Amino acid sequence: MNSTTKCFAMNIILLNFLPILPSSTSIAIGSIKPNQPMRDGDVLLSSTKIFALGFFRPANSHNRYVGVWYNKVPNQTIVWVANRDNPIIPVTDNNASGVGLLAVHGNGGLVIYGKDQNTPLWSANVSVSSPYNSMTAKLLDTGNLVLLEEDNGLSQRVLWQGFDHPTNTILPFMKLGLDRRSKLNWFLTSWKSQDDPGIGNWSYRIDPSGVPQAFLYKGQAPRWRAGSWIGERWSGVPKVTNVIYNVSFVNNQDEFSIMYMMSESIFSRIVLGESGTIVPSIWHDQGQQWVKYWSAPEEECDEYGKCGVNSNCDSSNMGEFECTCLPGYEPKSPRDWYLRDGSGGCVRKSGVSICGNGDGFVKVARVKVPDSSKARVNMNLSWKACQQECLRNCSCKAYAKADERWGGFGCVTWHGDLMDTRAFSNAGQDLYVRVDAIVLAKYAKSNGSLSKKGKLAISLVSVLVFLLLVVPISYWLVRRKRKGKQRQNKYSPRVTTRSTYFEDSTAELDESSMHSDIPFFDLTTIAAATDNFSLANKLGKGGFGSVYKVVVFE
Structure with missing residues (x-):
């Protein structure tokens, strides 16, 4: 028999000689020691009795689990589960309690046994070099179950903690992220159902690559994104004005993590539900209920990639398609x-x-x-x-x-x-x-805001348009007025070529315009003067239409 086997055998023998307490006995205890296990029916309390740890069963299940809940909240609110995928199955439906045991043990540090106390159902999987009888399990006022190594009653170091293994709930002082040294990955996983705390299909975790951001996954597929971290919150999470909390954000070579902190007098949690919804809430004493202050995903635009790449999704477009392309697309x-x-x-x-x-x-x-x-x-x-x-x-x-x-x-x-x-x-x-440049000018014009270069460019174009259109037309009008006075002289017409400007338009003239001092020409005359609007006579395009060079008969 090798040394490992000897150690295991000795531990089993020691465990079998632990005092057996009646299952009906319920004791509130402050710690779990190697010779003082916690049995189904007992409750491990934190020092100020905010949290409790014990055996429980979901409403419509006979299976037993070890979990942590708020001790001062009337409706049992489970915030952490140890053996979520390895329940204690009762001998009969009528005997659904009294068979579980949570013990400090050399084989894994902290273990859970069912009716067979020789084979653990769950283990903290701690490798300990020192004697296991120096270990103690305690529940902190944060809700964190810790396994400590003690020397003469003084805590030396934390060997294991429940906060390193979150289930479906984030509590204050619990981290989400990644320990780059130990490779611990802190993330949430949903329950399978309200009656089964086993690991479900949904997870909520931090992606530290690029700019850190939080994702909600179904399996391996992203279904919602909280956005990138912008200093105090995720860019895709609304500002919460009625909840006071502090946030710790760490991003260095050893660790990437985010943790929120709140007064112990305020009970709060963030839960990943079985249907894939993130719900932060606060306990309201007067109303005796948990009150949520936001949740996600809720809207169609919350769905990851709802409108594909290079687009913008806007749920406020009531009755209209929520997808629009980004500028330039x-x-x-x-x-x-x-x-x-x-x-x-x-x-x-x-x-x-x-x-x-x-x-x-x-x-x-x-x-x-x-x-x-x-x-x-x-x-x-x-x-x-x-x-x-x-x-x-x-x-x-x-x-x-x-x-x-x-x-x-x-x-x-x-x-x-x-x-x-x-x-x-x-x-x-x-x-x-x-x-x-074209899209830039379009948006600058519609927004009424231009850069210095843009304003200079528009000024130059305006001057150019004035020189090309207003000056020649004014000159032409003066010449026409002089010709009107000289019509009485009946000279033989001679043909000259001159550059002047007309804008093609199909608008009809009203009766009052016929009495204006400005001369008007019918379409036949203009067509003849421009060689039927020939492209050879087209000079360009103004704000109201095309501009042509014409041949005038004097």
């Missing part, structure tokens, strides 16, 4: 778009060049910025430098502030398709999308 399939199917997304408008040809950026206000898992981030760039950095790189499609605090700082740039952008009224941030 058009539907990839106009037919599908017409049929209200935006999954194919949008593509850059044909024939458009967006590199060094007067291109710029159009602001798309208050949106959940695109999926940033492949975006680039530079926290040292100023806001103006961020724009210039994106403009210099032809592959850069959009940019935004990395952090919204203190007026905003840092730079995030996207260099591929823009996926999962959606509009908000009370959340989000501003996104700047790269467009060509």
Whole structure:
């Protein structure tokens, strides 16, 4: 028999000699020690009795589980489960309790036994070099079940903790993210059903690649995205004004994590439901109920990639199609778009060049910025430098502030398709999308805001239009007035060629216009003078139509 086998055998013998308490006995205890296990019916309380740990069964199940719940909330609210996929199955339906045992043990540190106390159903799987009789399990006032190594009654170090293995609930001081040293991944998984706390199909976890962001997955497929982290919250999560809490955000070589903290006097939780819904809530003492302050996903635009790439989803478009293309883009399939199917997304408008040809950026206000898992981030760039950095790189499609605090700082740039952008009224941030010169001018005109270069360009065009249209027409009118006075001299007509300007129009003249001092010509005369609107006589196009050179008979 090897040393490992000997150790295991000795531990089993020690366990079998533990005192057997009647299952009907219920004891409130403060810790679990090697010679003091907790049996089904006993309750382990935190020091201020905020949380309790014990055996429970879901409403419509006979199976038994070890879990943590709020001790001071009347309706049992489970916040953590140990043996969620390995329940204690009762001997008979009429004997659904009294057979479970939670013990501190050398074989795994902390173990759960059913009726067979030789084979554990669940283990904390802790490898301990020191004697296991120095270990103690306690429940902290945060709801965290911890296994401690003690020396003469003094805690030395934490060997294992329940907060490293979240189930379906985030509590204050519980982390979500990744411990890069130990490879621990802190994330939520849903229950299979209200009657089965086993691991379900939904998970809520942090993706640290690119710009960190939170995802809700069904299996391996993303179904909702909380957006990127912008300093105090996720960009796709609304600001919560009636809930006071602090957030700890860590992103370094050892750890990436987010944790929210709240006063112990306020009971709060964030639950991933069996149907795939994230629901934060607070216990309301007066109403004796949990009150949610937001939830997701709720709207159609919450669905990940609802409108495909390079699009913007807006649920406030009442009665209209919620999908629109981002500036400079058009539907990839106009037919599908017409049929209200935006999954194919949008593509850059044909024939458009967006590199060094007067291109710029159009602001798309208050949106959940695109999926940033492949975006680039530079926290040292100023806001103006961020724009210039994106403009210099032809592959850069959009940019935004990395952090919204203190007026905003840092730079995030996207260099591929823009996926999962959606509009908000009370959340989000501003996104700047790269467009060509034509689209830039269009948006500048519609928004009434132009850059200095844009204003200078319009001024030059206005002067040019004045010189080309107003001056020649004025000159022509003066000449016509002089000719009217000279009509009495009946000279033989001679033909001269002169550049003058007419705009082709099909508008009819009313009767009052016939008495104006300005001469009018019928369509036949104009057609003859322009050689039937020949392209050879076309000089250009003005604000009201085409401009032609004509032949005038004097």
